[in-house]
Amino acid sequence: MVDAQAGASGLDDLDLRLLAALVRSPGRSNKALADELGIAESTCAHRVRSLRSRGVVSGVQVVLDPASLGLPLQAVIRVRLGRHTREGVGRLFDAIVATPGVIEAFHVAGEDDFLVHVAVEDATALRDIVLQHITVHESVRTTETHLVFQRREGVGPLARVTAPSPTASGRR
Amino acid sequence: MVDAQAGASGLDDLDLRLLAALVRSPGRSNKALADELGIAESTCAHRVRSLRSRGVVSGVQVVLDPASLGLPLQAVIRVRLGRHTREGVGRLFDAIVATPGVIEAFHVAGEDDFLVHVAVEDATALRDIVLQHITVHESVRTTETHLVFQRREGVGPLARVTAPSPTASGRR
DNA sequence: GTTGAAAACAAGCACAC
């Protein structure tokens, strides 16, 4: 085997185990992390800081429950544009993510141009978002609103890196 | 005015300001939070614990950068089903979120049944996900894969609760 | 790159208001 480097990124085995532990339980103390990985606390702290500074860990996020906030309704709004100028698309994207209730938005290729995930209080609020924040933009041609029955987190990107091939094909 | 309660949820003004501060900078210490809000540390700690126990704050999440992990390609896969049995849908959902590279998945109403957000290393990996993890399920009729140019976070649910009416109705 | 130890810091708890 070459060394402990993984893939194209400069992440060694310890980095990956650290990331896995971090993702699994973000609230843990540095001491607890270090103990689990069998390394010194200072080493653990250094690696975590390094991963943050390199941008591998983009950040930490507090997740709110929309329903508890009085926003029990979620939807994905598919937005299709007419004219596609670079500035128009950029300004629309800016306006979309600045709209209260918008959780995330994707600029995608294909039939649709944007997918917008929103949480709102009721159907009226949903209509108001579409009419007052989306279709008001002249570049928007059509929208389609899809109610979200359920949203679930996936195992995430890390699962592709840590366990890419269950079939042991020699070494990578 | 009635009191400091907001909307249908039992959240007062301090709770909302606390949540806003938490979301803005999740890494902050309790002391820093308390100082910003002008309250005692114990009060701040109590409120935060209460918000967590009530489920308003669902949790804390470590956000990884897929590109730094060697997964520069993101896509949204739209999945349409043929047969819609309750168990079939549930098992498919389980399988989808367990697929390495899947960041999140939505079960939606309408034309499509699932929207799956994935991060992968290249186009081949994307094809493999669709063929080996999605279309292998007999309930799946068709899929459409849409490349993600860019994903952006919205201002979030809290913005709908904290600043619903910009018109100053009395003092805050 | 890793470690252990000391100093600075923050969190949790019981209690008083």
Place this chain on the structure above:
DNA sequence: GTGTGCTTGTTTTCAAC
């Protein structure tokens, strides 16, 4: 529901390996 002081534990820093 809010504030205070103490005790405990944790993060940080630094010299050294």
